[in-house]
Amino acid sequence: MFKKILFFFALSLCTSTLLSQERPIEIVEEAKANRLFLYALNKNEKDLDVIITVEGTNFRQSKSVPRPVRVPAASKALLTNLIVERGKRASYTYTLQVSDSLSRRALRRETESIKIEPKKKVILYIPDNCTSCDSLVAKLDKGRYLYTAHRFSEKPELKGQLAPAFSNSSVKIDAVATPIVSLNGVLHVKIEDYDQLLEELNK
Template identity: 45%
Template sequence: MHKKALFLGLLLTMVCGYTQENKIKIITEDIPNRIAFYAINENEQDLDVMFTLSGTNFRQSSARPRYIRVPSTSKVHMKTIVLIRGKQPSYNYEIKVNDSLSNRAILKESEQIKIKPPKQITVYVPEKCEQCDSLVIPLSESKYLFNLIKLDEKPGLQEQLQVAFGADSPIDSLNIPIVNLAGKLYTNLITYDLLMEEINKE
């Protein structure tokens, strides 16, 4: 609950040609007597981020803020503050984001995250799908979020899909995945490369 109380404001500064399409989120994680701040980069390009924090009732490093590299689709630790016992901390922060990467940016350990794809992906897996792994495994290992539905566990959904396919194409006999891409059904996107090619079409 105290996260909402702690948050007093956010000033976001965009520099060096940085566009609104490229967003950096700041999230916090509670640690005993501390709060850690992380930058989340949901873009497909690396960014340099400078995080500056001000406020009261906490201690932080006195080092001058520097740009920190936040790789594409990743989470990077920016700063941790130490709370003063018995005091209610309050803070404001500012972030500056630069898409012109600098050799002087600090390189930290990053954690990969999943992001939304350009088009929503749902993969329907028929019960006897022998070729589904060629799509599902690399998609699971990719940076993209997607929905995976096993049709033998959703008989009602299979019936709905069967109506769309027609009686001449029984779904329970398919051995390939069915892909719903932004509301359109495909049976020819049986590999990750084919799926990405279709997603990136205008």
């Protein structure tokens, strides 16, 4: 459990340190008119139930007992909203309870997908004659993971920077026709589609 004092701004971020997930749930404030909406960002690979309890001054909120809100993996979901008193600035503390033991009582609200960091940093190098790169890029764009892509046609100097990694290999960088994928700095030339990439990420 973790408490943090926050003040009313148009947008701010804070994190809580909890033990039921690899990455802390982040709380994002969004102000609209006289309301302050508090959203949870779940940057983990699993669904979580989140309960937020808010205390403070210069605002009103529902008096009902807080219920868990289901926040799916790699998503953003509304937890609660505060009605800020006219001409004042809300100050409050909040307590989060996070569980991966999912409850049938958890509220299921509209969610928004977000991009998250994979377990291994993904950098994609795209050769000029790559035949499967466009498909892989399209899947990455639609998927949940953050990644970086570089095309040799746009940054030819990268080919020279990567060439030493192939110096003792039977594979020649100028002949590569598949994506060159860097996972935490380790280069792969046999990952041709999204499923293969996910398999390597999960190893």
